[in-house]
Amino acid sequence: MDPFLAQLELTIARWHGVTAPNEPARRMAADLANTIAAFEKLRGTLKFEDEPSSFDAVLHDLREVE
Amino acid sequence: MPDLADLTLVEAVQAARDGTSSRALLAACWHRMEAVNPTLNATIWVDRVRAEAAAVAADAARDTPASLGGLFGLPLAHKDMYYQAGKPCTCGSRLRKDFVPDYTATVIERLSSAGAYVFAGLNMAEFAQNPTGHNREFGDCHNPWNPDYISGGSSSGSGAAVAARFVYGALGSDTGGSIRLPASACGVTGLKPTQTRVSRYGAMPLSFTLDNVGPLTRTARDCARMMSMIAGRDPKDPTSSHLPVPDYEGALDGDIRGTRIGVPTNYFFDGADPRVRAAIDQAMEVLTARGAAVRPITLPLMDAVSGYGGIISRVEAATIHAEWMRHRPQDYAAHLSGRMYPGYAIPGPYYLESLSRRGPVLRDFAAQVFAEVDVLATPTIRTALPTLAETDIDNGPAGTEVKFLAVSANTRPFNYLGLPAISIPCGFDGNGLPVGLQLAGRPFAETRLMRLADAYQRDTDWHARKPPVLDMARDLGGIIVA
Numbered sequence: 001m002d003p004f005l006a007q008l009e010l011t012i013a014r015w016h017g018v019t020a021p022n023e024p025a026r027r028m029a030a031d032l033a034n035t036i037a038a039f040e041k042l043r044g045t046l047k048f049e050d051e052p053s054s055f056d057a058v059l060h061d062l063r064e065v066e
Numbered sequence: 067m068p069d070l071a072d073l074t075l076v077e078a079v080q081a082a083r084d085g086t087s088s089r090a091l092l093a094a095c096w097h098r099m100e101a102v103n104p105t106l107n108a109t110i111w112v113d114r115v116r117a118e119a120a121a122v123a124a125d126a127a128r129d130t131p132a133s134l135g136g137l138f139g140l141p142l143a144h145k146d147m148y149y150q151a152g153k154p155c156t157c158g159s160r161l162r163k164d165f166v167p168d169y170t171a172t173v174i175e176r177l178s179s180a181g182a183y184v185f186a187g188l189n190m191a192e193f194a195q196n197p198t199g200h201n202r203e204f205g206d207c208h209n210p211w212n213p214d215y216i217s218g219g220s221s222s223g224s225g226a227a228v229a230a231r232f233v234y235g236a237l238g239s240d241t242g243g244s245i246r247l248p249a250s251a252c253g254v255t256g257l258k259p260t261q262t263r264v265s266r267y268g269a270m271p272l273s274f275t276l277d278n279v280g281p282l283t284r285t286a287r288d289c290a291r292m293m294s295m296i297a298g299r300d301p302k303d304p305t306s307s308h309l310p311v312p313d314y315e316g317a318l319d320g321d322i323r324g325t326r327i328g329v330p331t332n333y334f335f336d337g338a339d340p341r342v343r344a345a346i347d348q349a350m351e352v353l354t355a356r357g358a359a360v361r362p363i364t365l366p367l368m369d370a371v372s373g374y375g376g377i378i379s380r381v382e383a384a385t386i387h388a389e390w391m392r393h394r395p396q397d398y399a400a401h402l403s404g405r406m407y408p409g410y411a412i413p414g415p416y417y418l419e420s421l422s423r424r425g426p427v428l429r430d431f432a433a434q435v436f437a438e439v440d441v442l443a444t445p446t447i448r449t450a451l452p453t454l455a456e457t458d459i460d461n462g463p464a465g466t467e468v469k470f471l472a473v474s475a476n477t478r479p480f481n482y483l484g485l486p487a488i489s490i491p492c493g494f495d496g497n498g499l500p501v502g503l504q505l506a507g508r509p510f511a512e513t514r515l516m517r518l519a520d521a522y523q524r525d526t527d528w529h530a531r532k533p534p535v536l537d538m539a540r541d542l543g544g545i546i547v548a
Binding site: 008011012015016017018019020021022023024025027028029031032035038039041042045046047054055056057058059060061062063064066 | 260261262305307309312317369370372373376377388391392395396398400401403404405407408410411412416419421423424425426428429432436459460467484507508509510511513514
C-alpha cells in the first residue's frame with residue numbers, strides 16, 4: 001500500500017475510530033495529495049489577521065442596497 | 067380550460083382566492099403525480115389523508131382573513147429533509163428511513179402560515195450529498211425531459227416534480243449547488259439565497275457553514291412569492307440575518323436598464339460544451355436588448371474559493387456523520403461514505419484557515435468584481451447534461467467521479483462566498499436536455515437576481531416549455547380539467 005495512504009488510514013483510525021469503508025474511500029483519501037498541493041499553492045496568501053474576522057459582518061457590509 | 071396542475075404557483079393561489087377549491091388543486095397535482103411518477107421516481111412518501119384534511123380546512127377558510135395568505139390553499143411538497151412533527155423525514159437515507167421528527171422546521175411553519183400544506187416528501191440524494199440524483203435506497207430520480215439523464219441533485223425530486231408540474235413549488239437545499247443543479251437539469255427556476263437569509267432550523271444539516279434553504283419553482287415570480295414567505299430572521303436559527311425582507315415580488319417590474327452583467331473569462335467556461343456556451347451567449351443578447359450592459363470579467367481568487375470551500379464541506383459532513391461512519395458505514399452508498407472518509411484526515415489548521423479566510427476572500431472578491439459589474443452570468447452546469455449511467459459513481463468504471471464532480475463545478479464557488487445565485491432555463495443542449503443560466507450577485511441581491519430572471523422570462527419561453535414526460539401523462543389520462 002502507498003505509504004501516504006497507509007499513514008492516513010492509521011491516523012483516521014486512531015483519531016476518529018473510523019476505518020475505510022470501501023475502495024472508493026481509499027481512492028478518495030489518496031486524492032488528498034491533490035488537496036495538499038492546492039493548499040501549498042495558497043501558502044503565502046494568508047496574511048496575519050490582527051482582529052478576528054467575521055464572515056457575517058462582511059456579508060452585511062457588502063450587501064446590496066436597493 | 068387549463069389543467070389546474072399546469073398553473074404557476076402564483077396563478078394557483080389566485081385561482082384558490084377566486085373560488086377554485088384547494089381540494090381541486092390537490093386532486094390535479096395528485097392525478098399528475100400518479101401519471102408521471104412511475105417514470106420519474108420523484109417522491110419518497112405521500113400523505114393524501116392529511117393533505118385532504120388541510121385542503122378541506124383551506125376551503126372552509128375562503129371567506130376569512132386566512133385567504134389573504136400568500137400561498138392560500140396551495141398543496142406543496144418538499145425535499146425530504148425538512149422536519150415536520152409526526153411525519154417521516156428520511157433524508158434520502160437508509161439510516162433515517164424510520165426517522166419521525168418531533169418538531170417542525172421554521173420554513174415549513176412559515177409556508178403553512180401563508181396557507182400552504184404538504185402532500186409528499188420528495189426524492190433527494192442520500193443526505194443531500196450528490197449532484198446527480200442517484201439514490202441507492204429509494205431509487206434514482208429521473209429527468210422529466212429524458213429519464214435516462216440525471217435530474218440533478220441533491221434536490222432531485224424537487225426539480226423533477228416542479229418540472230413535471232405535479233407540485234407548484236418545492237423547497238430544496240443548497241450546500242454546493244443542490245438547488246441550482248436540479249433547477250438547471252430539469253428546466254425550472256431555483257434560488258440559493260445569500261448565506262443567513264433563510265432560517266435553517268429544522269433542516270437536515272450537511273455543512274453548518276455552507277447549507278442554504280431555498281425554493282424551486284417554474285417562474286421567477288413564483289420564486290419571489292416563496293422567498294417572501296420563508297426569508298427573514300428566525301430566533302431559532304441564531305445564524306439568520308436581522309436584515310428586513312424586501313418586497314421581492316413587487317420589485318419584478320421588468321426594468322433591468324443599466325444592470326451591469328459580467329461574463330467570466332476564467333474558470334466557469336473551462337471545457338464548456340459549445341451548445342451550453344451558445345445558450346448563455348444568446349441569453350446575454352436577450353438581457354442586453356432589455357437594457358443590461360454585458361461585458362467580460364476576469365474573476366480573482368478562484369483557486370482559494372475552490373480549495374477552501376472543499377475543505378469546509380468535507381470536514382463538516384465527516385463530523386456530522388461520525389457516529390454512523392464508525393458504527394454503520396455499510397448503510398451509506400459507497401460513494402457517500404467514500405467521499406466523507408477523507409474528511410477525517412484533514413488537519414484542523416486547514417479547516418480553520420478555510421473558515422477564517424472566508425470573510426477576507428469575500429471582501430477581496432467583491433471589491434474587484436462588484437466594482438465592475440452588478441451580476442455574474444455563467445452556465446449552471448458547464449457540460450452537456452450527463453446520463454445516470456455516465457455518473458453512476460458506485461457502479462461505473464474508474465474515472466466516473468470526474469464526470470460526477472464536474473456537474474457541480476460552477477455552483478460550488480458561490481457557497482463558499484455566501485453569495486446569492488439563481489438558475490433559470492435558457493435553452494437545450496445537443497441531447498435536448500435543459501441548459502441553466504446562473505446569475506450571481508453581491509450579498510442580499512436576491513431582488514436584483516429575481517428581477518433579472520423575471521425580465522428574461524418575459525422575453526423567452528424556455529421556462530414555459532413542457533417536458534416530454536407530460537405527453538406520457540396525457541396518454542395515461544393524467545390530465546384533469548377543472
